[in-house]
Amino acid sequence: MPYDPALVAPMREELTRLGVQELLTADEVEQWFADSDGTSLMIINSVCGCAAGQARPSVALALQHAATPNRIATVFAGQDLEATQAARAHFGDIPPSSPSMALFKDGELVHFLPRHRIDSQSAEAIASDLTAAFDRYCAAPSGA
């Protein structure tokens, strides 16, 4: 059962104020995935303070890195159910977890950060995992 929207609003804003695009419907998710050029990060947000309480600050830290994805979007698990289901349909056979983050390059899933690599980690450690993936997949080729 979704939580009170007033309770969840600050958790949404913690990402949207960073410039992360919030997708509320399955149609919005499909439109976002339809543009598959370049690199894209999909964040599955969650109310769980144990894990998401560190995940959202980790995104803020990671977005200060030199290399970042071209596009970043989020859906809210347990709140925007159809949008979350639509996003997870693009994760192949990876089991659902929230919070989690999926990095795509040219439409291909290249890096996935499941909940268990978030829930016992500091925001700095999660950000380090993310930025390592950004360096690998989002950095401009040397000499470009």
Place this chain on the structure above:
Amino acid sequence: MGLFHDTSDPLHGVTVVIETTGPELWVGRCNRVEPDRVLLFESDCYVDGRTSGSKDEWLKRVAMVGFHPRHPRLELARDQVTSVRPLLDYAT
């Protein structure tokens, strides 16, 4: 900012691997470890001799991408539990 819960258990909210005295190996989100029980939310289980593939292969994949939460809530008697460790410890 987040929704916090009614326990200060250090493993609360952490995805853990639970080894047992039986053939079952559980993976799930720990709610709390108490003197007489361990409470998990959203767990999955490897059963030696029943689940396909080896336990190490199953655990390796779970540590890489996660698991399907087939059991919404599970209580394990503490005397059946031989270890409780974060799943992250199994990731390489």
